Amino acid sequence: MASIRNTGPLEIVVSQADINDRIQPAAIEPSNSITRLGEAKVMIPFPWIPGIPYEIGITTSDGTRFSKSVEAAALAPTPDANQALLFTSLGVYVGVIPVLIGLMWYPYIRRISIGKYSFFLSLTAGLLIFLGIDALLEVNEIVNQNLAAVFNGQALSVLVTISSFIVLLYTSERLTQRAIEKAVLKKNNHSLASSSSVGKLGKSEKSTTERQGGEIYNKSAKISSSTQEVQIQLQRYQQLLKPLTISMMIAIGIGLHNFGEGLAIGAAMLLGEVALSTFLIVGFTLHNTTEGLAIVAPIAKIERSRRMMIRRLVTMGLIAGVPTIAGTWIGGFLYSPIAAVIFLSVGAGAIFQVVYSLISWISHHQKSAPSSPLSGHVIAGFITGLLIMYLTGLLL
Amino acid sequence: MPRHLLLIGLLTFIGSSIIVIGLISGVYKDFILNSLSDNNTVISSTDSSDASIGGHVPGYPIGDTSGTIIDPIDQVVDSQNSVVDPEKYLREFNYGRVSTTPNGTTLREFTLVASDQLVKEISPGVSYNVWTFNGTVPGPTIRATEGDVVRINFVNNGSLPHSLHTHGIHPAEMDGVFEMISPGGKFTYEFVAEPFGVFPYHCHMTPLEEHIAHGLYGVYIVDPKSPRAPADEMVMVMNGYDTDFDTENNFYTVNGIPYYYMHHPIQIEKDKPVRLYLVNMLEFDPLNNFHLHANMFNYYPSGTSLQPDELTDIISLNQGERGIMEFKYKFPGKYMFHAHKTEFAEKGWMGTFFVDDKIATRNSSQIDNSPFYDTLNNSFVTKIPQTSGARM
Known part of the structure; x- marks a missing residue:
């Protein structure tokens, strides 16, 4: 049994189906006339032999034949409890557990010197840059192999990546400001004037892109004549909330990326490739611990x-890991190349936004420390990050 | 503390690895066992199913569907625009408008109108710009007796130059090769029918492959002066259609429509001789063949001898080759015939004979030497004859 989906650029009528260029009786649901960009399912009853490659073709009413090869026939998983359980455990295994294991670096990183810390921050940036590029390459592969040309997948992925980058940048800025506003308001509910000043500050911060804490401090001093106390608190919250926001955005970015990984695993299951490549899953897992x-x-x-x-x-950790589970479900049960392209591109945009925040965070840190902005630590960390991803990626 | 954590991490990793690998192999084993043991899985659709596919081949999986069924092998489709009615074509012989010349020879006059504008259904749901003689592929079968004068009024109703080239013995200017007939042009081919046998006729304009592959061909039969023994006579033309213009055929047929005789078995009578005029007009593929099931036939290459060449159940024909097959069935039942080049068979070139003890309703006019029956007897026809709708 096979069911294939068909997306065509023009309204077409499918008149015939074949396997390996040999005509076979088939059924098309919902109908054999398919509107522009519409989908239909072609069912061909056939004694498929698992593991054998097949070419499945359709012929339209004007006699043109389109075909698509399947590397190895396998029964498509049906959405039953067993399958859902398998996908969930795969998602947990590939997404959640490695990320949580990776979090165990925390006590170690806490204790290291500022130089080594810069090293790890830039290592993170390296890891993420690699993931972002990897996601875009993956998108390109899906576009080339499975997406009809009419969707112009490459352009779509550029559009989605840039949009998600901008939207997430804006959102994270706004979230940081909101959090600071709230925190300051809670602590200083005695002064109406200061609250309004912070409100104005929030707006001006939004319109600019990225400012450092020190500048904000100056600005707020100019705008209002509120007490020194408020300003110090503001700066403290800034110092505290900024990294938390970056981490949260990293978690979200990685979550989207892992969602893409989940899609890939689910789709591989759908295509029956998992039996051959449990190794692939272990590879993904090691890769994800970083x-x-x-x-x-x-x-x-x-x-x-x-x-x-x-x-x-x-x-x-859960924000970063759990989307993998959703990814395996969607990839395994309702795979669609266009959805995969969109999700992966959103993930890439998110990752680039995070890298942007990280870099500004590193340079901020470098400024407060005596060393120069582009220290050996930063460069070594960045390259190590790229290398780690490349090498663990080789396992796949 | 960090070491402690890393150890816990490692253990979690190993533990979960084991669980997941176990799960995968467990679930996958079920899949494999299912696929091996249960061949007749039923496609269940979410909607209420109203039809099933795949049931006609024993052992094949059967599926229910609420969608469109496309099954050219088993499904009978009413078509108002089929390229030919293979049921009618099979036993239709055109003897022409008959008159006698002053010296007493029989003159048979035919009209063939060439066209290259028709778009016809060549397989259910598949339309193709066919180039036709008298609106069908293959064109009408024309038939004469050795020594008759054959006059063919040829009309080019198409947009390209065409001609009529008939196999057989005739003068050079009647060969239809060097004299092209322009669009709107007319030409009268006239020659004496010789020798007896079975011949193709086709357009001979270049590109030759294009003109023939689009459908400009038909069968020309010359009977010997002393007629062959009575038999249930039929004509079969093996052809193909290259609907996507990649110089490879997408469809193979006998008598114009793929699989037609699979769902319309040819009714024949047990122990009654069958004479089959077989012509290979396939383009692109050099070789085609015909294999008859559960029987043997006498084969007369080109039909130019009254002595069979061999007794066989398979005959291979190059492009343009043809011959006469004679056989009768000893047992009733349904028998297949098809190209033993199985690719062709599985792209439409297969059919069935249904052998009955006695066929009461058989029209005697379909037997050889019957009073003729003549669809081409009007003199000049400038309009393309309409083909009647057929079930295909």
Whole structure:
């Protein structure tokens, strides 16, 4: 039994189906006339032999034949409890567990020197850059292999990547500001004037792109004549919330990336490739342990109670890991190349946004430390990050 | 503390690895066992099913569907625009408008109108720009007796130059090769029918392959002066259609429509001789063949001898080759015939004979030497004859 989906650029009528260029009786649901960009399912009853390659073709009413090869026939998984359980456990195994294992770097990173810390931050940036490029390459592969030319997949992925980058940048800025506003308001509910000044500050910060804490401090001093106390608190919250936001955005970015990985695994299951490549899953898992590190690095230097921190870390680990499960379900049960392209591109945009924040965070850190902005630590960390991803990627 | 954590991490990793690998192999084993043991899985659709596919081949999986069924092998489709009615074509012989010349010879006059504008259904749901003689592929079968004068009024109703080239013995200017007939042009081919046998006729304009592959051909039969023994006579033309213009055939047929005689078995009578005029007009593929099931036939290459060449159940023909087959069935039942080049068979070139003890309704006019029956007897026809709709 096979069911294939067909997306065509023009309204077409499918008149015939074949396997290996030999005509076969078939059924087309919902109908054999398919509108532009419409989909239909072609069912060909056939004694498929698992593991054998097949070419499946359709002939339209004007006699043109289109075909697609299947590397190895396998029974498509049906959405039953067993299957859902398998996908879930795969998602947990590939996404959640490695990320959580990666978070265990936290106590170590907490204790290291500022130079080594820069090394790890830039390592994270390297890891993420690699993931982002990897996602775009993956998109390109899907576009070339499975997406009808009419969708112009490459352009779509550029559009989605840039849009997600901009939207996430804006969102993260806004979230940081909101959090600061709230925190300051809570602590200083006595002064109406200061609250309005912080409100204005929030707006001006939004319209500019990325500012450092020090500049904001100056600006707020200009705008209002509120007390020194408020300003100090503001700066403290800024120092505290900025890394938390970066970590959260990293977690979200990695979550989207892992969603893409989940799609890939689910789709591989759908195509019956899993039996051959349990190894692939183990590879993904090892690869993903490095992602926990990325989440941990920016927040490692914040003074915060350990219990609070563990709770936060676990939350972020779950944000980064759990989408893998959703990915395996969607990839396995309702795979669509266009959805995969969109999700992966959103993930790439998210990752680039995170890298952007990280780099500004590193340079901020470097400024507060005596060393130069582009230290040996930063360069070594960045290249090591890329290398780690490349080498663990070789396992796949 | 960090070491402690890393150890816990490692253990978690190993533990979950084992669980997941176990799960995968467990679930996958079920898949494989299912696929091996249960061949007749039923496609269940989410909608209420109203039809099934695949049931006609024993042992094949059967599926229910609410969608469109496309099954050219088993399904009978009413078509108002079929390229030919193979049921009618099979036993239709055109003897022409008959008159006698002053010296007493029989003159048979035919009209063939060439066209290259028709778009016809060549397989259910598949339309193709066919180039036709008298609106069908293959064109009408014309038939004369050795020594008759054959006059063919040829009309080019198409947009390209065409001609009529008939196999057989005739003068050079009647060969239809060097004199092209322009669009709208007319030409009268006239020659004495010789020798007896079975011949193709076709357009001989270049590109030759293009003109023939699009459908400009038909069968020309010359009977010996002393007629062959009575038999249930039929004509079969093996052809193909290259609908996507890649110089490879997408469809192979006998008598114009793929699989037609699979769902319309040819009715023949047990122990009654069958004479089959077989012509190979396939383009692109050099070789075609015919294999008859559960029987043997006498084969007369080109039909130019009254003595069979061999007794066989398979005959291979190059492009343009043809011959006469004679056989009768000893047992009733359904028998297949098809190209033993199985690719062709599985792209439409297969059919069945249904052998009955006695066929009461058989029209005697379909037997050889019957009073003729003549669809080409009007003199000049400038309009393309309409083909009647057929079930295909």
